[in-house]
Amino acid sequence: MVKTKITVKNCLLLTLIFLGGVSVLALSEQVHLALCSGVVRVVPDDYQKISWAIGNASDGDTILIRPGAYFEVRIIVDKVVTIVGENAETTIIDGQNVADNIFNIIADQAIVENLTVKSTDPDPTRYCSAIQIYNAKNVTVKNVIVTNAVIGVDIRSSNESKLTDCRINNTILCGIRLQNSNNNSITDNTLDQNHIGIYISDMKSKYNRIHHNNFIDNTQHVSLPSAINYFDDGYPSGGNYWSDYNGTDLKSGNSQNETRSDGILDQGYPDPNYPLDRYPLLNPIKKLHIFVGGHTFTIETSSNSTIIAYGFNSSKKTLDLFVNSSVGAFTTFRVEIPQELLSCDMLNDWEIAIYYSNNLWQTLLDYLPESDKENTYLFFTYNNTTFNARIEIKGARVIPEFTFITTCILSIFSIILISPIGKLKEKDTTYCA
Template identity: 40%
Template sequence: MVNNKSWLFVLFLFIMLISMFFTLSSLGQAHLETLFENGVIRVPTDYPNITYALINCADGDTILVEPGIYYESLIQVNKTVRIVGVDRENTVIDGGGTTAFIFKINVGNVIIENFTVQNTNLFYLDVAAIRVYNVTNVTIRDVIFTNVYVGVQLIRSNLTNLMFSQFLNIKYCGVNIKTVSCNSSLVGNTFENMTAVVISDADSQFTKIYHNNFVNATLPSPPAVVFFDNGYPSGGNYWSDHVAQDMYNGPYQNITGGDGILDVGYPSSDYPWDSYPLANPFLKIDITVELEDFDVFVSTNATLISHEFSVSAKTLTLTLESVEGGNCSCRVVIPKSLLSCDSLNEWVVLLDGEVLSYLPYEDGEFTYLYFVCAQSMPESVIQIMGNQVVPEFSVLAFLLIFLVCCLVVLGIKIKYR
């Protein structure tokens, strides 16, 4: 006969299972909050706007801003915080035509990400959406800048990281680097129909500019040392005005077969800024597995319609719109921490279920796969299969198996009591 203690233990395990399930589910729904180690202040739930949140926060806090339009300017960031929008397109900071700045960052180790920042005065000199002033190690990521005089201005600031942002309808320039601002990195940004980057003095040295899209965008010859590519096979930038062929691959572009990198440097082979210009525009795909974020990069002449990642199938799936003429070229950069193979020839690439040949390269962090295909349908499905995926085993699956094992052990114990 089963005693009450056994049934109480079964009930306890059942409640534990349900609790863990809902806990993990809530973690997934509040993924942004799991990234933050310290306190989270919510706008407008806790405070009506970012300015008030900054007054009341502490160093190390995160200010999480819900979707909406916030009419703010002259926001002074004087604490080491992370300011994050929940939805980049719909969390809008509107400067209302300010003649100074929308954000001014006065301390180091600040992160601003996932916003649309718009509307400064377009006729006053030295007006910036985000001004980084006399600090070190600031990150600006996944921000849309539109209808502003200058997007980001660096003054006496070092080690600034500007990543995966878009610059649209800019009056003067997207990024202005001046007054001895050194060792900045501009990676994965898109500049359209503007002067992209202005480096104002020879003492603002060693800026790294790679994996950006310069679409009908000019870039004045910099007076300082600038690095326009990240070496091979990582590559440089996409320049819409650069006309060249992709017939070769390798660090010296002397091996027959294209690799998604043009064979002639930009702006010319004689005086190349960018030794490895990308053949097609660069874009980032966000993939989240087990509450961890991974960035996959794609450079293609086709339009990416959707993507999907399956941990169980160890497969990345891309759906591409067919290009005119049906000849698609695609370069996919996959972090080894997400998906990998023991050797480069073990990858499998399929187009609508048919095996494609590919050119593989790798470095310590990424695998680079380049392939071309003839598209016969309005949409094409590309599947990229590895043989190692991280994490291999779901936390939720582990907990479920653990609890099931406990129940089995308990059942055996009850049966032979």
């Protein structure tokens, strides 16, 4: 039944692409499932409970959860399965304030994504967690909203796992806890309004990579011993955004001693002499997902303005950002673009223009370009003269370069509405096709 829906949806999308030159930037989860191996088991269509679906699954299966509220506790993930919700905001796993943990992941390479997980037992002495990863390797937790828990995600005796694109807020003890866990990747998450954002509880937890996260309005952003962990990704990639750090951005470069701003604060966080994060970001991070040529690319932006929509045009080799800012505001923008998607032969070959008043007024912007092996980083500023504006970033090469026919089919100019950046009080990204 699922495969039939996928086929029809793909045919409709291809028809729209061919007739209108429009390609949707984000695939639905059903299209994603078409690429998965194993059996797709649907909750509640095939099984009323998630735990029942896992019990009947085999390694390699996918468990698709329809939107709705599911009241389950101690869901033991003991098989190599992918558990995915159709919509992160509307697929809700609720512990009803009684769960000691809601998901207990003990299988290597298990994946949990696109869900809301909420409401453990609130007793702080019981250390209850929404998601616990225990004695497992290479686990992925992605695009999960965690709220109203004692501990959001508890990583215990687990290595080489990935926690990404999640929002964790309103936890009693901490958003993320690491205990006896090494070489994990915690990136591109928002941790807001927690007692402690990330708690590294022991000296045995080390070599964890924690960068490109937003730490916003936590009572304490980080608590950790002196074990070696990495809170930035080097220069020019940068570190994290810390809402309590009011540094200046007047310099650039690996040593932050070159004249010109770059979207990275000039001194490390929290102590410039002994920085935890050597390259703290000036503004919060927002991720944009571009689907083109059969691949999904991620662009990261860091700005004090609000991105309300964005589009990518492969034939014109342009990225368009539609932004809202206060009139008269001094706006700063840092954009990280994968070179596999869009690039220039020379760093100074990029063109950045801003369009005001229904595209009637165009201004070319000066910018600071940086690059590493994978990405180009463009930093630019402008004084905003109207509430709405369109920023066009033009490169020289789209990789892979498309043939004429492919370009006609894949010519993209899709608009996706996304949530504001700012304090991120609302749920994260919302997609509209």
